[in-house]
Amino acid sequence: MIERKELMEKLLRLRCRIENWTHVYGWKNMDNIKETKNEDGLVAWKLSDWEYVDSMYNAVVNGPNGFGNDYSFNKDTVKTWNRLWKRYELETGLVKNPNFESEWEQIQQMDWDDLELDVTLGHRKRPGKGTFQVK
Numbered sequence: 001m002i003e004r005k006e007l008m009e010k011l012l013r014l015r016c017r018i019e020n021w022t023h024v025y026g027w028k029n030m031d032n033i034k035e036t037k038n039e040d041g042l043v044a045w046k047l048s049d050w051e052y053v054d055s056m057y058n059a060v061v062n063g064p065n066g067f068g069n070d071y072s073f074n075k076d077t078v079k080t081w082n083r084l085w086k087r088y089e090l091e092t093g094l095v096k097n098p099n100f101e102s103e104w105e106q107i108q109q110m111d112w113d114d115l116e117l118d119v120t121l122g123h124r125k126r127p128g129k130g131t132f133q134v135k
Contacts, residue, residue: 004060005107005110007060008057008060008061008107009104009107010081011053011056011057011060011081012057012100012103012104012107013100014053014081014084014085014088015050015053015054015057016097016099016100017085017088017089017090018030018049018050018053018084018088019050019097019099020088020090020097021088021089021090022050024090030048030049030050031048031049031087032046032047032048032049033047033048033049033051033052033080034046034047034052035047049084049087049088053081053084056073
């Protein structure tokens with residue numbers, strides 16, 4: 001189980017870490033979590049790592065009771081987040097991200113008592129196996 005606030009904090013940290021990495025190495029050098037290629041082998045559609053994390057973060061922030069119907073996650077999703085965390089490590093040190101502090105403060109100032117936090121994230125095929133629930 002993971003609390004919604006904690007999930008939001010972790011996704012914000014990951015998104016900002018990707019942003020920091022791209023400020024050093026360039027947005028064009030970021031990987032894509034998903035790609036669709038056409039018959040010629042050219043990328044016709046892509047979902048960048050940043051877009052993937054940002055979409056999940058926004059679904060948690062804006063969705064009814066958390067993810068709503070937009071996203072769910074399981075242990076494979078958490079492994080993907082961990083892989084992304086390692087992928088976007090900066091060897092050059094900390095980069096000041098102007099987005100982090102203001103959004104972090106918003107999360108801290110939310111009135112969590114007004115939110116319904118008993119939300120299951122993901123479809124439970126086998127209870128307790130690879131699914132998480134927000135407290």
